[in-house]
Protein backbone atom coordinates (compact mmCIF):
# COMPACT_ATOMS: atom_id res chain seq x y z
CA UNK A 1 0.00 0.00 0.00
CA UNK A 2 2.86 2.33 0.74
CA UNK A 3 4.49 2.35 -2.75
CA UNK A 4 1.12 2.81 -4.45
CA UNK A 5 0.41 5.66 -2.15
CA UNK A 6 3.79 7.20 -3.02
CA UNK A 7 3.21 6.71 -6.75
CA UNK A 8 -0.14 8.40 -6.57
CA UNK A 9 1.32 11.40 -4.80
CA UNK A 10 4.50 11.71 -6.84
CA UNK A 11 2.85 11.55 -10.24
CA UNK A 12 0.77 14.73 -9.99
CA UNK A 13 3.61 16.49 -8.21
CA UNK A 14 6.01 15.68 -11.03
CA UNK A 15 3.59 16.74 -13.73
CA UNK A 16 2.93 20.00 -11.88
CA UNK A 17 6.66 20.58 -11.75
CA UNK A 18 7.08 19.86 -15.47
CA UNK A 19 4.17 22.14 -16.26
CA UNK A 20 5.67 24.89 -14.11
CA UNK A 21 9.02 24.53 -15.91
CA UNK A 22 7.34 24.62 -19.32
CA UNK A 23 5.38 27.71 -18.28
CA UNK A 24 8.56 29.29 -17.00
CA UNK A 25 10.35 28.66 -20.30
CA UNK A 26 7.38 30.01 -22.25
CA UNK A 27 7.35 33.11 -20.07
CA UNK A 28 11.10 33.52 -20.49
CA UNK A 29 10.74 33.25 -24.27
CA UNK A 30 7.86 35.75 -24.23
CA UNK A 31 9.94 38.22 -22.20
CA UNK A 32 12.83 37.76 -24.63
CA UNK A 33 10.53 38.36 -27.65
CA UNK A 34 9.10 41.49 -26.03
CA UNK A 35 12.63 42.74 -25.32
CA UNK A 36 13.79 42.06 -28.90
CA UNK A 37 10.68 43.72 -30.37
CA UNK A 38 11.23 46.70 -28.09
CA UNK A 39 14.84 47.14 -29.22
CA UNK A 40 13.78 46.81 -32.87
CA UNK A 41 10.98 49.34 -32.36
CA UNK A 42 13.28 51.74 -30.51
CA UNK A 43 15.81 51.62 -33.35
CA UNK A 44 13.08 52.23 -35.90
CA UNK A 45 11.51 55.08 -33.92
CA UNK A 46 14.88 56.77 -33.38
CA UNK A 47 15.83 56.49 -37.03
CA UNK A 48 12.83 58.52 -38.20
CA UNK A 49 13.61 61.85 -36.47
CA UNK A 50 17.37 61.39 -36.89
CA UNK A 51 16.85 60.86 -40.65
CA UNK A 52 14.56 63.89 -40.84
CA UNK A 53 17.07 66.11 -39.03
CA UNK A 54 19.83 65.01 -41.42
CA UNK A 55 17.70 65.78 -44.48
CA UNK A 56 16.72 69.16 -43.05
CA UNK A 57 20.37 69.99 -42.26
CA UNK A 58 21.25 69.19 -45.88
CA UNK A 59 18.39 71.41 -47.03
CA UNK A 60 19.71 74.25 -44.83
CA UNK A 61 23.17 73.88 -46.42
CA UNK A 62 21.67 73.93 -49.93
CA UNK A 63 19.50 76.97 -49.18
CA UNK A 64 22.20 78.99 -47.46
CA UNK A 65 21.47 82.11 -49.56
CA UNK A 66 17.70 81.97 -48.98
CA UNK A 67 17.12 83.16 -45.39
CA UNK A 68 13.36 82.47 -45.48
CA UNK A 69 13.92 78.84 -46.47
CA UNK A 70 16.73 78.47 -43.93
CA UNK A 71 14.42 79.69 -41.15
CA UNK A 72 11.67 77.29 -42.27
CA UNK A 73 14.01 74.26 -42.34
CA UNK A 74 15.60 75.26 -39.04
CA UNK A 75 12.13 75.48 -37.43
CA UNK A 76 11.34 71.97 -38.59
CA UNK A 77 14.71 70.76 -37.29
CA UNK A 78 13.76 72.17 -33.92
CA UNK A 79 10.42 70.32 -33.95
CA UNK A 80 12.10 67.04 -34.90
CA UNK A 81 14.83 67.41 -32.30
CA UNK A 82 12.19 68.17 -29.61
CA UNK A 83 10.43 64.99 -30.59
CA UNK A 84 13.70 63.06 -30.54
CA UNK A 85 14.54 64.26 -27.04
CA UNK A 86 11.02 63.40 -25.80
CA UNK A 87 11.42 59.96 -27.30
CA UNK A 88 14.79 59.38 -25.63
CA UNK A 89 13.44 60.65 -22.31
CA UNK A 90 10.41 58.33 -22.46
CA UNK A 91 12.52 55.33 -23.47
CA UNK A 92 14.74 55.96 -20.44
CA UNK A 93 11.64 56.40 -18.26
CA UNK A 94 10.14 53.13 -19.50
CA UNK A 95 13.33 51.13 -18.99
CA UNK A 96 13.76 52.60 -15.49
CA UNK A 97 10.18 51.59 -14.71
CA UNK A 98 11.00 48.03 -15.60
CA UNK A 99 13.91 47.91 -13.15
CA UNK A 100 12.14 49.70 -10.33
CA UNK A 101 9.63 47.96 -8.14
CA UNK A 102 7.58 50.86 -6.75
CA UNK A 103 6.42 48.77 -3.87
CA UNK A 104 10.00 48.10 -2.70
CA UNK A 105 10.02 51.36 -0.77
CA UNK A 106 6.57 52.90 -1.19
CA UNK A 107 5.83 56.34 0.18
CA UNK A 108 2.66 58.30 0.84
CA UNK A 109 2.01 60.46 -2.21
CA UNK A 110 -0.30 63.49 -2.19
CA UNK A 111 -2.78 63.23 -5.06
CA UNK A 112 -3.43 67.00 -4.95
CA UNK A 113 0.29 67.67 -5.49
CA UNK A 114 0.55 65.12 -8.29
CA UNK A 115 -2.44 66.67 -10.08
CA UNK A 116 -1.11 70.22 -9.59
CA UNK A 117 2.26 69.15 -11.03
CA UNK A 118 0.61 67.50 -14.05
CA UNK A 119 -1.58 70.57 -14.71
CA UNK A 120 1.49 72.85 -14.48
CA UNK A 121 3.48 70.65 -16.85
CA UNK A 122 0.81 71.04 -19.56
CA UNK A 123 -0.09 74.67 -18.84
CA UNK A 124 2.04 76.26 -21.56
CA UNK A 125 0.72 73.94 -24.29
CA UNK A 126 -2.86 74.36 -23.05
CA UNK A 127 -2.63 78.19 -22.83
CA UNK A 128 -1.15 78.44 -26.30
CA UNK A 129 -4.33 76.83 -27.67
CA UNK A 130 -6.88 78.38 -25.34
CA UNK A 131 -7.52 75.06 -23.57
CA UNK A 132 -8.65 75.33 -19.96
CA UNK A 133 -7.50 72.64 -17.52
CA UNK A 134 -9.80 72.52 -14.50
CA UNK A 135 -9.81 70.26 -11.45
CA UNK A 136 -12.58 69.27 -9.07
CA UNK A 137 -10.69 70.83 -6.19
CA UNK A 138 -8.37 69.41 -3.56
CA UNK A 139 -9.48 66.41 -1.49
CA UNK A 140 -6.40 65.62 0.55
CA UNK A 141 -6.30 62.08 -0.86
CA UNK A 142 -3.09 60.09 -0.56
CA UNK A 143 -1.90 57.07 -2.49
CA UNK A 144 0.78 54.59 -1.65
CA UNK A 145 3.61 54.05 -4.13
CA UNK A 146 6.41 55.67 -6.05
CA UNK A 147 5.95 59.43 -6.37
CA UNK A 148 7.96 59.84 -9.55
CA UNK A 149 6.05 57.08 -11.31
CA UNK A 150 2.62 58.28 -10.20
CA UNK A 151 3.50 61.83 -11.28
CA UNK A 152 4.73 60.62 -14.68
CA UNK A 153 1.52 58.61 -15.23
CA UNK A 154 -0.85 61.49 -14.41
CA UNK A 155 1.27 64.00 -16.36
CA UNK A 156 1.08 61.74 -19.42
CA UNK A 157 -2.73 61.52 -19.21
CA UNK A 158 -3.12 65.30 -18.90
CA UNK A 159 -0.60 65.94 -21.71
CA UNK A 160 -2.54 63.57 -23.99
CA UNK A 161 -5.87 65.18 -23.11
CA UNK A 162 -4.43 68.55 -24.17
CA UNK A 163 -2.66 67.18 -27.25
CA UNK A 164 -5.78 65.45 -28.62
CA UNK A 165 -8.24 68.27 -27.84
CA UNK A 166 -9.40 71.08 -30.07
CA UNK A 167 -8.53 74.70 -29.34
CA UNK A 168 -10.59 76.48 -26.66
CA UNK A 169 -11.91 73.25 -25.12
CA UNK A 170 -11.78 72.13 -21.50
CA UNK A 171 -9.88 69.29 -19.82
CA UNK A 172 -11.15 68.16 -16.42
CA UNK A 173 -8.93 66.37 -13.91
CA UNK A 174 -10.97 64.94 -11.06
CA UNK A 175 -10.04 62.83 -8.08
CA UNK A 176 -12.14 60.86 -5.61
CA UNK A 177 -11.95 57.80 -3.38
CA UNK A 178 -13.22 54.72 -5.25
CA UNK A 179 -16.35 53.02 -4.01
CA UNK A 180 -17.95 49.59 -4.40
CA UNK A 181 -15.64 46.79 -5.48
CA UNK A 182 -12.79 49.29 -5.79
CA UNK A 183 -12.98 50.33 -2.14
CA UNK A 184 -9.52 51.23 -0.83
CA UNK A 185 -8.43 52.82 -4.09
CA UNK A 186 -8.25 56.39 -5.35
CA UNK A 187 -9.59 57.32 -8.80
CA UNK A 188 -7.86 59.98 -10.88
CA UNK A 189 -9.86 60.80 -14.03
CA UNK A 190 -8.83 62.96 -16.95
CA UNK A 191 -11.75 63.94 -19.18
CA UNK A 192 -11.36 65.71 -22.50
CA UNK A 193 -13.66 66.90 -25.28
CA UNK A 194 -11.15 66.02 -27.96
CA UNK A 195 -10.97 63.81 -31.05
CA UNK A 196 -11.76 60.59 -29.17
CA UNK A 197 -10.54 57.10 -30.02
CA UNK A 198 -12.24 54.61 -32.38
CA UNK A 199 -13.64 51.71 -30.30
CA UNK A 200 -11.60 49.15 -32.27
CA UNK A 201 -8.38 50.86 -31.16
CA UNK A 202 -9.14 51.13 -27.44
CA UNK A 203 -7.21 48.05 -26.37
CA UNK A 204 -4.24 48.79 -28.65
CA UNK A 205 -3.43 52.32 -27.47
CA UNK A 206 -1.62 50.98 -24.39
CA UNK A 207 0.92 49.07 -26.53
CA UNK A 208 4.37 50.55 -26.85
CA UNK A 209 4.76 52.90 -29.82
CA UNK A 210 1.15 52.35 -30.89
CA UNK A 211 -0.53 55.48 -32.22
CA UNK A 212 -4.05 55.57 -33.64
CA UNK A 213 -3.15 57.68 -36.62
CA UNK A 214 0.56 58.50 -36.77
CA UNK A 215 0.18 60.77 -39.81
CA UNK A 216 -2.66 62.82 -38.33
CA UNK A 217 -0.99 62.94 -34.91
CA UNK A 218 2.43 63.90 -36.21
CA UNK A 219 1.88 67.52 -35.25
CA UNK A 220 1.38 66.55 -31.57
CA UNK A 221 4.97 65.28 -31.50
CA UNK A 222 3.84 62.16 -29.61
CA UNK A 223 5.96 59.08 -29.22
CA UNK A 224 3.38 56.35 -28.62
CA UNK A 225 5.01 55.53 -25.28
CA UNK A 226 2.97 57.65 -22.85
CA UNK A 227 0.11 55.22 -22.28
CA UNK A 228 2.42 52.21 -21.98
CA UNK A 229 4.14 54.10 -19.16
CA UNK A 230 0.72 54.73 -17.54
CA UNK A 231 -0.26 51.07 -17.91
CA UNK A 232 3.00 49.92 -16.37
CA UNK A 233 2.65 52.28 -13.40
CA UNK A 234 -0.94 51.11 -12.82
CA UNK A 235 0.09 47.45 -12.93
CA UNK A 236 3.10 47.73 -10.64
CA UNK A 237 1.04 49.68 -8.10
CA UNK A 238 -1.77 47.12 -8.13
CA UNK A 239 -4.08 49.65 -9.78
CA UNK A 240 -5.83 49.92 -13.12
CA UNK A 241 -6.12 52.20 -16.10
CA UNK A 242 -9.52 52.37 -17.86
CA UNK A 243 -10.65 54.30 -20.89
CA UNK A 244 -14.02 55.39 -22.29
CA UNK A 245 -14.17 57.24 -25.53
CA UNK A 246 -16.57 58.37 -28.23
CA UNK A 247 -14.92 59.26 -31.50
CA UNK A 248 -15.27 62.96 -32.20
CA UNK A 249 -16.59 63.70 -28.71
CA UNK A 250 -13.82 63.00 -26.26
CA UNK A 251 -12.17 60.52 -23.93
CA UNK A 252 -12.02 59.75 -20.24
CA UNK A 253 -9.01 57.97 -18.77
CA UNK A 254 -9.32 56.76 -15.18
CA UNK A 255 -6.30 55.64 -13.20
CA UNK A 256 -6.92 53.82 -9.92
CA UNK A 257 -4.18 53.54 -7.33
CA UNK A 258 -4.12 52.10 -3.82
CA UNK A 259 -5.19 54.60 -1.22
CA UNK A 260 -2.76 55.15 1.66
CA UNK A 261 -4.74 54.27 4.75
CA UNK A 262 -5.05 56.43 7.83
CA UNK A 263 -2.75 54.28 9.99
CA UNK A 264 0.08 54.96 7.55
CA UNK A 265 -0.54 58.69 7.76
CA UNK A 266 -0.53 58.99 11.54
Ligand code: ADP
Pocket residue numbers: 156160161164192194195196197205206210211212213217221222223224225226227228251
Ligand atom coordinates in the same frame (compact mmCIF):
# COMPACT_ATOMS: atom_id res chain seq x y z
P1 ADP B 1 1.46 59.53 -27.90
O1 ADP B 1 2.83 59.97 -27.52
O2 ADP B 1 1.31 59.25 -29.35
O3 ADP B 1 0.39 60.42 -27.36
P2 ADP B 1 0.43 57.52 -26.07
O4 ADP B 1 0.95 56.16 -25.74
O5 ADP B 1 0.31 58.49 -24.96
O6 ADP B 1 1.33 58.07 -27.22
O7 ADP B 1 -1.00 57.35 -26.76
C1 ADP B 1 -1.15 56.38 -27.78
C2 ADP B 1 -2.20 56.85 -28.78
O8 ADP B 1 -3.49 56.86 -28.15
C3 ADP B 1 -2.02 58.28 -29.26
O9 ADP B 1 -1.12 58.33 -30.35
C4 ADP B 1 -3.42 58.65 -29.67
O10 ADP B 1 -3.70 58.11 -30.94
C5 ADP B 1 -4.28 57.93 -28.65
N1 ADP B 1 -4.66 58.79 -27.51
C6 ADP B 1 -4.09 58.84 -26.28
N2 ADP B 1 -4.73 59.71 -25.47
C7 ADP B 1 -5.74 60.23 -26.20
C8 ADP B 1 -6.78 61.18 -25.92
N3 ADP B 1 -6.91 61.78 -24.74
N4 ADP B 1 -7.66 61.45 -26.93
C9 ADP B 1 -7.54 60.85 -28.13
N5 ADP B 1 -6.59 59.95 -28.46
C10 ADP B 1 -5.70 59.64 -27.50
